[in-house]
Amino acid sequence: MQRRVLPALLGLAALSACAAEPPRRPARAVVFFTEDSAALDDNAREVITQIAEQAQARPQAPVRVRGFSAPDGGTTAFNRTLSEARARQVADALVAAGIPQSRVSIEARGAVAYELMATESRRVEIVVGQ
Numbered sequence: 216m217q218r219r220v221l222p223a224l225l226g227l228a229a230l231s232a233c234a235a236e237p238p239r240r241p242a243r244a245v246v247f248f249t250e251d252s253a254a255l256d257d258n259a260r261e262v263i264t265q266i267a268e269q270a271q272a273r274p275q276a277p278v279r280v281r282g283f284s285a286p287d288g289g290t291t292a293f294n295r296t297l298s299e300a301r302a303r304q305v306a307d308a309l310v311a312a313g314i315p316q317s318r319v320s321i322e323a324r325g326a327v328a329y330e331l332m333a334t335e336s337r338r339v340e341i342v343v344g345q
Contacts, residue, residue, distance in 0.1 A: 241276075241345040242269040246305055248337045251288060254299035255308060263305060266341050267312035269290040276344035278319045280306045286326040299323035306337045 244266040246259040255263070270278050282302030284294040302321045310316045329335035 242343040244319045244341045253304050269313050270343045279342045281322045281340045281342050283324045283338050284326050285333045289341045294326035302340050
């Protein structure tokens with residue numbers, strides 16, 4: 216009888232351990248840029264520091280960095296290059312903050328439309344864990 220009880224108890228312990236930690240939602244952050252620039256300002260550095268801390272707390276989670284630009288400036292090629300430069304700046308800052316480069320992926324989205332103001336499009340989105 217003991218042989219049957221022990222595996223059952225171990226299985227129950229494993230189930231309760233899984234149930235104790237619910238799946239986490241992805242952590243998200245946005246860094247904004249000035250027109251035609253990929254330079255990080257103090258606000259951007261603060262956002263990157265905060266999301267880097269969240270990424271360090273989840274060492275197995277991937278980190279996606281997506282760059283965007285506004286549709287009203289430059290050619291398609293210029294906007295693609297600018298959005299990539301923005302994403303690269305953020306990714307490099309995350310790596311400098313201690314996130315392994317192997318976890319960070321970059322995607323340049325180019326120009327995207329905005330609804331209220333151009334700064335919506337001049338951004339980089341960071342997603343940890345999805």
